[in-house]
Amino acid sequence: MNLAQLPVGASAAIQAYPQAGPAFTRLREMGMLPGTRVTLVRVAPLGDPIEIQVRGYRLSLRKSEASQVELAPEPPAAT
Amino acid sequence: MSAPSPAPAAPRSAPVYALVGNPNCGKSTLFNALTGLKQKVGNYPGVTVERKVGTAYTQHGQPLTLIDLPGAYSLAARSPDEAVTRDVLLGRRADTPTPDRIICIADATNLERNLYLVHQILDLGRPVILVLNMMDLAAQAGLTVRADHLSRELGIPVIPCEAAHGKGLIELKLALSRPDLPLPRHAWDIPAALAPAVSELQASLSAQDGKAPLVARAEALLLLTDPDPVRVAGSTPLSAATARILESWKQRWSSDGTDCSGTLVAARYDAIGRLARETIVPPATGAHPTAADATLALSDRIDAVATHPVWGWVIFASIMATMFLGIFTLAGIPMGWIESLMGWLGDHVSALLPPGDFHDLVIDGALAGIGGVIIFLPQILILFFFIGLLESTGYMARAAFIMDRVMSRVGLNGKSFIPLLSSYACAIPGIMAARTIEEPKDRLATILVAPFMSCSARLPVYLLLIAALVSSNEVPLGTQVGLMLLMYFLGTAGAFAFAWLFKKTLLRGAPPLMIMELPPYRLPRLRDVAWQMWERGAVFVKRAGTVILALSIVLWFLANFPKPPAVAEGEPPVDALAHSFAGRAGHAIEPLIAPLGFDWRIGIGLIQSFAAREVFNSSMGVIFAVEESDDEAATQAHLRDALRTAVRPDGTPLFTPLVCLSLMVFYVFAMQCISTIAVVKRETAGWKWPLFQLAYMTGTAWLACFILYQVGRALGF
Numbered sequence: 162m163n164l165a166q167l168p169v170g171a172s173a174a175i176q177a178y179p180q181a182g183p184a185f186t187r188l189r190e191m192g193m194l195p196g197t198r199v200t201l202v203r204v205a206p207l208g209d210p211i212e213i214q215v216r217g218y219r220l221s222l223r224k225s226e227a228s229q230v231e232l233a234p235e236p237p238a239a240t
Numbered sequence: 241m242s243a244p245s246p247a248p249a250a251p252r253s254a255p256v257y258a259l260v261g262n263p264n265c266g267k268s269t270l271f272n273a274l275t276g277l278k279q280k281v282g283n284y285p286g287v288t289v290e291r292k293v294g295t296a297y298t299q300h301g302q303p304l305t306l307i308d309l310p311g312a313y314s315l316a317a318r319s320p321d322e323a324v325t326r327d328v329l330l331g332r333r334a335d336t337p338t339p340d341r342i343i344c345i346a347d348a349t350n351l352e353r354n355l356y357l358v359h360q361i362l363d364l365g366r367p368v369i370l371v372l373n374m375m376d377l378a379a380q381a382g383l384t385v386r387a388d389h390l391s392r393e394l395g396i397p398v399i400p401c402e403a404a405h406g407k408g409l410i411e412l413k414l415a416l417s418r419p420d421l422p423l424p425r426h427a428w429d430i431p432a433a434l435a436p437a438v439s440e441l442q443a444s445l446s447a448q449d450g451k452a453p454l455v456a457r458a459e460a461l462l463l464l465t466d467p468d469p470v471r472v473a474g475s476t477p478l479s480a481a482t483a484r485i486l487e488s489w490k491q492r493w494s495s496d497g498t499d500c501s502g503t504l505v506a507a508r509y510d511a512i513g514r515l516a517r518e519t520i521v522p523p524a525t526g527a528h529p530t531a532a533d534a535t536l537a538l539s540d541r542i543d544a545v546a547t548h549p550v551w552g553w554v555i556f557a558s559i560m561a562t563m564f565l566g567i568f569t570l571a572g573i574p575m576g577w578i579e580s581l582m583g584w585l586g587d588h589v590s591a592l593l594p595p596g597d598f599h600d601l602v603i604d605g606a607l608a609g610i611g612g613v614i615i616f617l618p619q620i621l622i623l624f625f626f627i628g629l630l631e632s633t634g635y636m637a638r639a640a641f642i643m644d645r646v647m648s649r650v651g652l653n654g655k656s657f658i659p660l661l662s663s664y665a666c667a668i669p670g671i672m673a674a675r676t677i678e679e680p681k682d683r684l685a686t687i688l689v690a691p692f693m694s695c696s697a698r699l700p701v702y703l704l705l706i707a708a709l710v711s712s713n714e715v716p717l718g719t720q721v722g723l724m725l726l727m728y729f730l731g732t733a734g735a736f737a738f739a740w741l742f743k744k745t746l747l748r749g750a751p752p753l754m755i756m757e758l759p760p761y762r763l764p765r766l767r768d769v770a771w772q773m774w775e776r777g778a779v780f781v782k783r784a785g786t787v788i789l790a791l792s793i794v795l796w797f798l799a800n801f802p803k804p805p806a807v808a809e810g811e812p813p814v815d816a817l818a819h820s821f822a823g824r825a826g827h828a829i830e831p832l833i834a835p836l837g838f839d840w841r842i843g844i845g846l847i848q849s850f851a852a853r854e855v856f857n858s859s860m861g862v863i864f865a866v867e868e869s870d871d872e873a874a875t876q877a878h879l880r881d882a883l884r885t886a887v888r889p890d891g892t893p894l895f896t897p898l899v900c901l902s903l904m905v906f907y908v909f910a911m912q913c914i915s916t917i918a919v920v921k922r923e924t925a926g927w928k929w930p931l932f933q934l935a936y937m938t939g940t941a942w943l944a945c946f947i948l949y950q951v952g953r954a955l956g957f
Contacts, residue, residue: 180499183318186466187755189505190314192353202540206549207645210754218350219539219758221641223648226755 165228172200173232192216256305258339263311264759265347266373270403271308286473289324299413315360316466327475345371348378352516365454367421375400382523395425428511437489448479539760563626567665571618582611609792613785623669624776628769634761651743656686663693681747692735697853708883709900787918798822836945837899849912898952902945909941
């Protein structure tokens with residue numbers, strides 16, 4: 162599953178995303194690293210971009226980037 | 241890396257401090273509090289980044305120079321703003337002294353992410369003072385911030401502060417007084433996999449690029465974080481030797497799969513995470529699982545409405561409508577005052593000067609020109625009042641969040657919406673508002689298309705031409721509304737089409753980043769809002785105003801010289817305007833505009849419109865010798881009748897419906913405003929873009945009118 166597919170309100174840990182590219186360099190520097198937990202807070206009224214919570218603050222990014230952020234599979238019973 | 245030895249005493253002349261921090265951490269508030277009115281706003285040469293320098297005083301009254309660097313998330317720059325911050329801190333800019341000391345400001349409610357930039361800055365090996373701002377909000381959220389612990393760990397003064405309430409300022413100024421500010425005790429483990437590369441790059445940067453050892457190390461770390469950072473004019477390039485070393489390491493890593501940037505950032509966040517956990521003590525008990533959630537709870541309740549699929553749009557539309565009506569209508573009141581004041585001033589000065597060319601130059605040239613500059617101030621101040629409110633409350637980011645999808649269709653991002661909307665009132669404040677767009681290409685595209693939005697100066701021209709176009713004396717409401725809407729639609733469509741085109745061609749680049757922090761909602765700081773209004777107004781008057789004044793005097797001269805020859809009694813007088821340079825220019829451009837249906841008299845109107853588009857009406861009034869009366873409606877009616885009865889030399893009517901329509905379309909697309917040219921020059925830091933804009937917009941207008949008029953003629957209109 163990737164970040165763009167995360168349901169609203171759900172959390173997961175980041176597994177990996179592309180190394181190269183200015184967007185991903187910046188996402189890393191904003192604290193999104195493998196293992197970091199992110200929560201999908203809401204989706205903009207028109208369906209894009211999305212708002213996530215990471216390291217205690219809120220960040221918005223477009224689905225085009227979010228869909229390349231792979232999330233670690235969660236155990237099914239996770240709440 | 242370095243022993244905690246005292247830094248050399250501050251140099252005898254005023255020491256230079258840089259103020260650095262993330263966006264939204266209260267940096268401007270702190271800068272204003274420290275420098276008061278002693279600030280200078282300018283531009284970094286060759287870059288469209290604003291340079292703010294002020295004088296502050298230590299607690300002991302010693303003056304110091306404080307550079308307010310643009311907000312940055314990282315020294316691995318991703319925007320020109322961040323590139324300037326990086327270059328000043330690394331001493332790469334010849335136009336700015338390398339700061340002796342650095343004041344870092346961090347948001348205590350969001351310490352972990354804020355510490356990332358601080359962590360990079362500690363690498364530089366200069367004395368650093370860390371200000372933890374928004375301590376009150378952190379306390380409200382139940383967080384205990386152990387500033388003393390952070391101070392011990394980093395070996396630098398850490399000062400808790402509430403810049404918005406002036407708390408902590410004395411402690412900060414006391415720290416500024418210290419002659420023995422320690423160097424950071426900053427040791428962090430560079431990942432072993434990267435250490436050889438860092439050493440090799442550091443050695444080369446020292447030897448080949450002439451960097452001081454610690455700066456060389458910091459530069460090496462930045463190169464590995466982002467091998468292809470944003471560069472701006474004024475920053476020195478990398479030496480070939482160092483670039484070769486970097487390239488060979490990159491090749492080695494790409495073959496063995498080492499993610500140098502990711503490894504480095506992760507190592508920093510490991511160190512930061514530990515520091516943050518030790519510094520921030522979350523509430524012992526509480527309903528919220530993490531303390532950060534508490535600060536966000538209120539914001540979330542607001543956002544549940546403000547970004548709601550229905551209410552979000554209602555709120556957005558209401559705010560935008562209020563702002564637009566504010567610039568469009570409310571500004572009219574002070575604008576009326578300014579006009580009366582300038583009129584009163586003109587009358588008084590007029591009485592003092594003997595009639596003659598000097599009198600006319602002062603009254604019609606200089607005074608009218610000054611009036612033409614300050615007339616924009618109400619709109620600029622009102623717009624920046626709203627922008628200040630929206631930015632300081634945090635709504636600006638939400639507006640961009642909900643509009644992003646729409647604007648992304650033409651390759652722009654959500655932040656272009658407000659500048660374009662404001663341009664319906666006037667392109668001047670709209671273009672100035674484009675500075676809220678960080679992405680330089682998006683900013684430029686927005687500036688380039690903003691004048692297509694039909695501004696209020698075009699309204700009188702549209703109304704006159706619509707009145708001249710219909711045959712009855714009362715314009716049917718449907719026709720008027722329909723034609724007006726058509727003009728607004730044409731301008732808007734032109735703006736979006738060209739924005740799309742520019743982003744596909746001229747301003748093509750990496751897909752725009754829409755990685756935007758959504759800061760928690762906060763109460764606005766009216767003092768900062770007022771400050772920003774004053775600053776924008778002053779920048780406009782000083783930077784754009786002088787150009788506008790000079791150009792309006794030139795226009796005045798062209799419309800008044802040479803003087804018509806004296807004529808003998810009984811002979812028809814020579815029309816002064818037709819005889820002037822402007823009149824001759826009207827004749828000169830006639831072959832060019834004839835295919836659009838315009839003659840030389842309309843040509844004069846087009847040229848005079850550069851002062852302001854509505855001057856077309858008074859220009860027509862002069863050319864067709866319409867009597868002015870105090871009754872504005874009557875003057876309008878006379879003017880309309882004069883246009884209707886105007887004929888070409890062959891006796892056919894000049895203002896046929898097709899010509900009126902063509903002329904309106906010309907006004908939609910053409911760039912005919914010296915004030916806009918002046919403000920684009922100021923905002924893009926040069927003449928290149930305003931001249932390009934003048935050429936492409938006027939070219940578009942010509943082409944559109946050419947097609948319209950020629951097709952219309954062929955169809956028998």
